[in-house]
Amino acid sequence: MGAAFEKGRVVIGLNAAIVALDGFEPVFLSVSEQGDAETEPGAHVLGLPYGSFNPLQHRTMEIAVRGFVNEQTGLSLGYIEQLYTFGDRGRAAAALKQDEMHVVSIGYLALSRMSDDHPLGAFWRPWYLAFPWEDWRAGEPDIIKKEILPRLEEWARGIEAGRARQQAQDRVNICFGSDAAHWDEEKVLDRYELLYEAGLVLEASRDGRPAARIWSDLPRFGEPMIFDHRRILATAMSRMRAKIKYRPVIFDLMPPSFTLLQLQKSVEAISGNQLHKQNFRRLVETGGLVVATGKMSSETGGRPAKLFRFRKEVLLERRTAGVRVRP
Amino acid sequence: MGAAFEKGRVVIGLNAAIVALDGFEPVFLSVSEQGDAETEPGAHVLGLPYGSFNPLQHRTMEIAVRGFVNEQTGLSLGYIEQLYTFGDRGRAAAALKQDEMHVVSIGYLALSRMSDDHPLGAFWRPWYLAFPWEDWRAGEPDIIKKEILPRLEEWARGIEAGRARQQAQDRVNICFGSDAAHWDEEKVLDRYELLYEAGLVLEASRDGRPAARIWSDLPRFGEPMIFDHRRILATAMSRMRAKIKYRPVIFDLMPPSFTLLQLQKSVEAISGNQLHKQNFRRLVETGGLVVATGKMSSETGGRPAKLFRFRKEVLLERRTAGVRVRP
């Protein structure tokens, strides 16, 4: 059972999806990058803060992420967690010159309060500009039925009949589900990957994927990003939406004290749908997730509201300490 | 916002935790490795199948994993998923010579049916030999109250008084919970990491971590493994125990048809606890997860049982298609 080590050495790219709330709008920290010279000469494209991992310099990858984010933007990160390691050549590689390709890219999710620091050389960008089909707070976005589904269905029909086509059609249904009740807000990454494979996001054509057909009106669903950064951002969003249900991560985006409606709107901003007011309040209060501070806020436009704070003790108690996001 | 690429290039180690069921005993595929020359001269230690990722050879890391597993053991993997990327120097590195260290190791989980192939140069090893404290099928294992908790508490007391000690004591409580009702079977990795930090698994001393004290009877809780392979195996177990609840992964370990008790015992083997028979049957049947094949099995020792098979259609239907593991 030999070690079977070859001399394949690669550069490890670390990428940080840093999420915050601007009011009740989810935002991520982005830097402006020079786009690929051939397909977008001179254009500036959004990117996540990134750097490479040098094991001789950094004891852990997490420390490396904190380091280059601080260098590039001046931000000091709080909560941070690893997302996924992407390693396929076909994607990021195509946008880079052969000799300096960083084939493996590791995504990190970090949570931040927008007000804490003012980033330098970087700016906050609304999430839903990159994923407009993910915002269901005002009902199903028009873009899905009008733009996305017809093109996805055409793409699936273009696959030669048989198992492969059936699977493609199943994927379309699972991801962008026929009726509204079946929308799974956690499938952010699956939906982005599907659009990528169908050639409906700009990154696909930039990476040199063959398009199903030549669109006279090239669909540009959502703002494109450099490399595979939008894929990483989609992973971050998926993780957030899943985790909010069983871990009190939402409080890393909130000020220390808040009203229950502020908390609800923040959860809605992340999960992308609307919640039932009365039940949300009850669940969050009786669940012991928050406690009243005793102070009141009268900035709310109606009756002054009690201010609450997160009850840190829940971290030691309950196996599931998140907020319900249905209905 | 410059790219800020340094010339830090590293080898990427891929490691496969391949899980199967031997009857109702969970097992993983292991290879015998030469232990570290200094601390264990000539000894053979268990390891997971592993290899390195060469982007010039393999299009994706998943393909690379399938490749070297097949080369090393003859096994063709079915279901496979990425677990986590570990990158801290202090650990695997200490066990390797400087010039060929592979600092970043990516863990993969694969599911297999033991009977399908007979692995060559590798063998199936029971999970719970590596993690004896994780098997609660016959109630709380003695080792926890008798061996582990006293030593963890002594370790926590050894930390200088203050926040750090309090946090350590909280961790001990959360991980190995004071009372049986609070045992969280998903915290496999947290528990292993805690034991590692407290110097109570052999890997800790092998990696050169300072022990809290010199044990006259060196605790060897669970079978040690090479590099950080036991950590990867713990991650695999955590993932399995979490995923079984909302995805029908258990069926990748089962034969095509099975009785409901076989299914229950298999779930219990993975989750490590006992389930309520009648309710398990009802949930699994009314949940539409399985359908009767119409055939019967009389090998069960009692009244012949209906044979069931997994209903593949659930993959297209339900947002949560797993099995309850409580109580």
Added chain:
DNA sequence: TCAAAAGTGTTATCCTTACACCCATGT
């Protein structure tokens, strides 16, 4: 006839959902 496992039925309880309604403030 007994042990072992299969399989059915019923009830109490809890959690969620949905709806109805009152309260306090600013304009």
Added chain:
DNA sequence: ACATGGGTGTAAGGATAACACTTTTGA
């Protein structure tokens, strides 16, 4: 007064946990 958001009560429905009990086989 009325719009806006804050806050409480309660009843219907569904899911689940706990228990009791019958059936069918092999030894």
